[in-house]
Amino acid sequence: MSTFQLPSSTATTSTAYSSDEEDTLPYPGELSRSDFLAKDFNPEAYLSSLGRNRHQTLEDLRSDLRSRSQLLNQELLELVNGNYEEFLSLGADLHEGEERVEGVRVGVMGFGREVGGVGKVVREREREMEGLLVEKRRIGGEVGVGRALLEVDARLGEMEEGLGIIDRDEDEGDGFDEDDEEVGGEKGSSPVLRRLQRHTREFLLLTRMVERVGSSHPFLLAQQGRVDAIRKTLLLDLAAALRQAKAAKEADAMLGIVRMFSDLGAEGEGVRVLRGS
Known part of the structure; x- marks a missing residue:
């Protein structure tokens, strides 16, 4: 049986032609890594663009993507291994750091206890100081x-001596010159009237001092008899001076004495003297 055979020359020529044709075909380039790193990377859209822009069969594309995946896995493995070594080194550093941190923590705790002790002492001193200030x-x-x-007490003694309630020492005077004119005295007034004005002012000043201290103070309560005696003696002297001024018809002197009665809270006593009762 005869078979159809191409001439050997023809076959050789066809084979040579086929190799030359394959060598001249455009081969797709390697997939770009930057395409996969795009922020808006979309697998479906990317594969669609490969189908339009690459002269490549689906099987070849799968093979290319598998190669790319293997390469990425290898890079990932190397990256993990490198980072793992660094991680182990970091763990060792952290282990040493824990000891340092613990040392710092212990030091801080000790410092805190010292500060707390100092604060306690300061608070105690503060309380002591507050107590001392209150005591002061x-x-x-x-x-x-x-x-x-x-x-x-000194003013009571001076007034008692000035009013003649108690005897004064022979070598001491009452500190008042009858020819001198007292501050607040009236010009042309008699020495007796000026003396009474002085005693009245001193008694009013004495009563104000008693009020400031507190009349319920035990010492002042004990001196109340002396205060009453001074006031009684002063009123008697005023009454005698008023009678004399009334007899001499000295209107200014009478007015001044009546004012002193009023200052002492004894207006009624002055009125009775004027009426001659």
């Missing part, structure tokens, strides 16, 4: 009261 104010107030009481 109390003592200062008591000292002020004591000085005021001493001054009250």
Whole structure:
């Protein structure tokens, strides 16, 4: 049976032609890595663009993508291995760092305890200082009261001597020159009237001092008899001076004495003297 055979020359020529034709065909380039790194990368859209722009069969494209996937897996493995070594090194560093951190923590705790101890001492000193300040104010107030009481006692003694309630020492005077004109006295007034004006002012000043200290103070309560005696003696002297001024018809002197009665809160006593009762 005969078979159809091409001449050997023809076959050789056809084979050569086919190899030359394949060598001249455009081969698709390697898939670009940057295409996969795009922020808006979409697999479906990317594959569609490959179908339009590449002269490549589907099987070849799959093979290319598998190669690309294997390459990426290998790079990922190398990256993980490298980072893992760094991670192990970091773990060792952290292990040493924990000891350092623990040392710092212990130091901070010790410092905190020291600060707390100092704060406790400061608070104790603050309370002590507050107590001392309160005590100082109390003592200062008591000292002020004591000085005021001493001054009250001194003024009581001076008034008792000035009014003749008690005998004064022979070598001491009352500190008042009858020819001198007292501050607040009326020009041309008699020495007796000026003396009474002075005693009245001193008594009013004495009563104000007693009010500032507090009339319920034990010392002042004990001196109340002396205060009453001074006021009684002063009113008697005023009454005698008013009778004399009335007899001499000295209107200015009478007016001044009546005003002193009023200052002492004894207006009624002055009226009775004027009426001659």
